[in-house]
Amino acid sequence: MLQLxxxxxxxxxxxVDEGGVxxxxxxxHVAQPWVSAQLRTLEKAAGAPLFVRDGRHLALTEAGRRFHSWAADVLASSAQVRRDIENLGAGVAGSLTVATSMAIGTYLVPPxxxxxxxxxxxxxxxxxxSEPAAALRSVAIGDADFAVAxxxxxxxxxxxxxxxxxxxxxxxxxxPNGPPDSDTITLAELATLPLVGVPTGVAFDRMLGDQLRSHGAGELTYVMRxxxxxAIKRAVAANDWGCLAPSYVVADDVAAGRLRSVAISDANLVEGIGLFHRQTTFFSPLQQAAVAKLQQIATIRAESTTTELTTCCP
Structure with missing residues (x-):
């Protein structure tokens, strides 16, 4: 019906463009009587004549001019809607809202x-x-399509x-010129270094504390939180301090020579990266593409980590 x-x-x-039926x-490429019949249907719907005869041509009435302006807008809008729908189907348009935890949203997700x-x-x-718990709440109430936290x-x-x-x-x-002197360190040696940490009670602090305790290590002492x-990385570089961070957070700084990456030899400390979404979520093509990229990165990172562990610890 709409198409008609x-x-x-x-x-x-x-x-109107051609000046006649x-x-x-x-x-x-249609029959002239059919065109005339469609015009009569439009005039009936409009409740007023849309054309008057002007010699051999048709001319718009005042109602016809107003109707033509409206019709042109409708056709232009419908064409835009069709393009938008086609783009949505192809995944080249649409909307995507992602909730993330702090470091993931700063370094991992934007690229x-x-x-x-x-x-x-x-x-x-x-x-x-935001904090991971807040990111998950955003997804649960529908403010975000999914969370990476x-x-x-x-x-x-x-x-x-x-x-x-x-x-x-x-x-x-x-x-670069601060302690430790080697490219590896033990948990016992780590506890002797001047460290910068995150605020007490945030998710990363709790996660790190749980892992340290699971390895039999005590709480670390921080010179600053x-x-x-x-801010943490700048404080480390400027004062010859240290900090514990996911490798993706410091990768650019290490590559640029602003920081050094030191492996922990006697503990496997990690940050788990999680994807969270509503059970009933129907992802658009754009949202599916974003999830697929995350899963692709997950495969690459998992293979990279396995290779590093195999190389370092045969």
Missing amino acids: QLRRLDLFCTV TRAAERL LLTELRHERTGADITVYI TWAAELSPEPLHAERLWEEPLVLAAA LGHAE
Whole structure:
């Protein structure tokens, strides 16, 4: 029904453009009586004559001019809607809202979504950064399509579906000229270093504390606690201190020579990366593409970590 109405509007605009029924019929490859019948249907619907005869041509009445302006807008809008729907089907447009925990939302997710945005022009992408529990709440109430957050033991993902994507190794990030002297360190040696930590009670602090206790290590002593990884890394580099961080957080700084990455030889400290979404979520093509990129990264990171462990610990 909608398609028929749009076709009638297109026919009406064609008659206006061609200045008559005959030429419009020729252009549309339809019979002239059918065109005349469709115009009568439109005039009946409008409740007023839309054309008057002007010699051999048809001219718009005042009502016809108003109707033509409206019809042109409707046809333009319908064309845009069709393009939008086609883009949604192809995954090149649409919206994507992701909730993340702090470091993941700062370092891990933005490059992935930037790549996705280049591939799918017109996409509307938003990332919210908060504590893991808050990120999961955003998904549960529908404010976000899914969450990518630190996998913490105390998290209660119900009623969300939870998928542990991969485990990111934690490393000691040290100043270029600061301690320790070697590229590896033990937990006992780690406890003697001046360290910068995250605020007490945040998810990363609790996760790290649980792992240290599982390895029989005590609480670490921090010279300072700061609320963002960038502030922590700057304090480390400027004062010859150290910090424990996921490897993706310090990768660029290590590559640029601003920090050193020191492996922990007697403990496998990791940050679990989790994907959380509603059980009944139907992902659009754009959202599916984002999830697929995360899962692809998970495969690559898992293989990379396995290779590193095999190389270091045969």
